Amino acid sequence: MTNDADTHPYGAAVGTLIQRLSGLPGIGRKTAERLANHLVSCREPDALALAEAIRSVRTNVRRCRSCFNLTESEICRICSDPRRNRHQICIVEQPRDVVSLEAAGVFQGLYHVLGGRISPLEGVGPEDLTLDALVRRVRQDEVTEILMATNPTLEGDGTALFISNLLENEPVQITRLARGIASGSVLEFANREMLADAIRGRQNF
Amino acid sequence: MSTESTEAIVIRQADFSETSRVVTLFTRDFGKIATIAKGARRLRGPFEGALDLLAQCQIVFIRKTSNSLDILTEARLTARFRPEARSLHSLYGGYYIAELLDGFTEPYDPHPNLFQEASLMLRMLEAGDRPLQAVLQFELTILREIGQMPVFDSCAACGRPVENNGSFSYWVSQSGLLCRNCQKEEFSHHQIPAGTVEVLRRLAEGDSETASRLAISPAQISSLRRITVPALIDILGRRPKMLRYLG
Numbered sequence: 046m047t048n049d050a051d052t053h054p055y056g057a058a059v060g061t062l063i064q065r066l067s068g069l070p071g072i073g074r075k076t077a078e079r080l081a082n083h084l085v086s087c088r089e090p091d092a093l094a095l096a097e098a099i100r101s102v103r104t105n106v107r108r109c110r111s112c113f114n115l116t117e118s119e120i121c122r123i124c125s126d127p128r129r130n131r132h133q134i135c136i137v138e139q140p141r142d143v144v145s146l147e148a149a150g151v152f153q154g155l156y157h158v159l160g161g162r163i164s165p166l167e168g169v170g171p172e173d174l175t176l177d178a179l180v181r182r183v184r185q186d187e188v189t190e191i192l193m194a195t196n197p198t199l200e201g202d203g204t205a206l207f208i209s210n211l212l213e214n215e216p217v218q219i220t221r222l223a224r225g226i227a228s229g230s231v232l233e234f235a236n237r238e239m240l241a242d243a244i245r246g247r248q249n250f
Numbered sequence: 251m252s253t254e255s256t257e258a259i260v261i262r263q264a265d266f267s268e269t270s271r272v273v274t275l276f277t278r279d280f281g282k283i284a285t286i287a288k289g290a291r292r293l294r295g296p297f298e299g300a301l302d303l304l305a306q307c308q309i310v311f312i313r314k315t316s317n318s319l320d321i322l323t324e325a326r327l328t329a330r331f332r333p334e335a336r337s338l339h340s341l342y343g344g345y346y347i348a349e350l351l352d353g354f355t356e357p358y359d360p361h362p363n364l365f366q367e368a369s370l371m372l373r374m375l376e377a378g379d380r381p382l383q384a385v386l387q388f389e390l391t392i393l394r395e396i397g398q399m400p401v402f403d404s405c406a407a408c409g410r411p412v413e414n415n416g417s418f419s420y421w422v423s424q425s426g427l428l429c430r431n432c433q434k435e436e437f438s439h440h441q442i443p444a445g446t447v448e449v450l451r452r453l454a455e456g457d458s459e460t461a462s463r464l465a466i467s468p469a470q471i472s473s474l475r476r477i478t479v480p481a482l483i484d485i486l487g488r489r490p491k492m493l494r495y496l497g
Contacts, residue, residue: 071268165345165495166262166303199303199331203341210338236298238327 059085111182113158113175115140123147123156130154134182135192136208138162138201146194154192157182162195162204171207179208183215193221223248251312256280257328258309259368260301261348265291273301273322275309276351276368281359285311285322297325304331304344306369331372339381339496346385346492347371350392353486367391370458382471385496387461389478390454398485400425400477402451407432417441420477422484446473 053060059081067077084092108114109121116122123129123143133154137143143156159174182188191212195201209219225243226235235243261282262274271290276282289295300307301322310324333340347368355361367388374384393399404411405418406426412418418427420442427447449470453461466474483489 165342165491166349167264168491170494199305199341199344203338206336206338206341209336236327238299238330 055085108158112156113140113160113178114143114156128153131186132189133192134179134188134190135194136179136205137194138196138204142194152192154190159195159204162200163207164200174204176208176211180211180215183212183217188217190218190220193219197222197224251314253310253323254280254313255308255310257365258283258307258325259348259351259365259372260303260305260307261351263301263303271301272319274352275322276355276365277309277360278362278365279360280313281361282352282355282357283311283320284357285320287322287325290322296323298327300325300327302330304348304372305329306331306372329373331376333376333378337378337381340375340378342492342495343375343381343385344372346490346496347375347388349490349492350388350482353490354392354396354482361395364391364395367395367458370462374462380466382468382475382496383462383466386466386471386475386478387453387458389475389482390450391458393478393481394454396485398425398481399454400427400481402427402447402454405429405432412447413444415444417443418447420480422480425481425484442473442477446470450474450477 051057051060053063062081062084063074063077066072066080067074069077072080084095105117106115107117109116109124110119111124112121114121114123118125130153133152134157135146135152135154136157136159137146138159138161140158143158146152146156157175157179159176159179161169161174163169163171163174183191191208193205193208195205205221212219223246224239225246226232226239232240256277256279258275258277260273261276264272266272266286269291270286270288272284273287273290274282274284287297287301290297290301305327306329307325307327309322309326312321312323314320331344333344351364351368355364368391371384371388371391374387375381390399400420402412404426405428406421406424407428408431410429410431412427412429416430418429418441419433420426421428427442449464449466452464453466453474479493
């Protein structure tokens with residue numbers, strides 16, 4: 046493998062930048078080269094603003110002490126909002142899931158970010174997630190409902206099952222996100238799996 | 251490059267880019283294959299959520315002649331693995347089957363019988379009534395399919411036929427039982443009663459459907475897995491990750 050930093054015709058600085066950019070998810074070598082060329086030729090303040098934004102994120106962003114979402118303070122904006130229902134906790138795998146659920150604008154409780162899912166085959170066990178902190182929160186904060194919003198995959202469901210077993214002796218109602226047919230779609234084009242989920246999860250009307 | 255179609259079980263997957271995924275499948279006709287599924291992380295596309303771990307699907311893939319990954323072009327879900335009994339043992343049993351299929355098979359080495367048995371054991375685990383028996387049966391199936399089934403009808407040291415009384419030890423490196431006369435003090439192994447050996451022999455010889463109907467006690471399963479697990483570890487050269495979860 047060639048080392049861009051040593052061999053790039055523009056010099057080591059551009060070569061290093063290309064190497065760093067191509068290490069980012071979803072960015073291949075060609076895209077990295079395009080981005081590097083743009084950064085070399087754009088206005089200097091714009092390029093430096095990007096560098097400062099990266100530095101600021103790395104310096105200031107940390108995990109919320111309560112829910113493990115990403116935040117710039119000790120406690121995140123959601124956990125410190127007095128209007129949120131503190132007795133409902135929605136469990137998600139990653140901070141980006143909080144962003145998606147917040148965009149829906151429906152859930153008014155708090156979140157708990159696990160930091161992944163139990164995936165024994167990939168070497169991720171329960172001890173690698175924030176489960177101890179979750180149990181402490183349930184006990185200390187008089188939580189009445191846990192909403193499981195792990196991904197609807199075998200491992201996501203397995204993680205939800207593990208947590209529901211973990212909390213079975215706590216006085217808390219455990220629910221999970223509904224699944225099935227998307228609003229605005231038609232039954233004719235729904236696949237077998239979606240229809241089966243929708244029938245299993247039917248509600249009173 | 252040729253386009254192939256077959257039935258498959260998803261045994262491993264990893265996200266590759268924003269939308270793609272590397273998926274390892276155990277197929278009925280081609281054995282284990284490693285593929286790239288472009289667009290697999292999108293909700294809409296040629297895979298429609300069929301590529302979940304342990305999902306069984308009908309697939310179409312382009313077989314590459316070079317060392318690069320095959321390209322998965324289509325996957326239609328046949329059955330999703332859903333342990334009904336909310337049992338972690340059933341779930342972990344399913345993961346264990348995926349791990350054994352990945353660890354004990356080679357790319358493009360078809361084992362249609364192993365595929366059939368894996369599919370059957372996943373359905374047994376879904377039912378959730380005897381997850382550890384399903385695990386034991388699959389361990390024996392793997393040993394049989396790779397030609398490493400231990401010898402259960404004669405002593406591995408003296409060759410005398412195994413009798414219907416007494417107890418035996420399991421000799422891992424020789425992949426066989428040791429009769430009482432041949433057991434040495436330095437081999438202070440777990441003792442296996444003759445009745446348990448008889449159950450093991452019937453399990454090893456019979457097909458899975460017959461074996462599934464055998465009522466095996468939890469104590470016997472535990473005793474039998476003290477034979478199958480060391481045999482698997484010896485061949486694999488490491489301890490399967492899922493053993494920690496299955497006990």
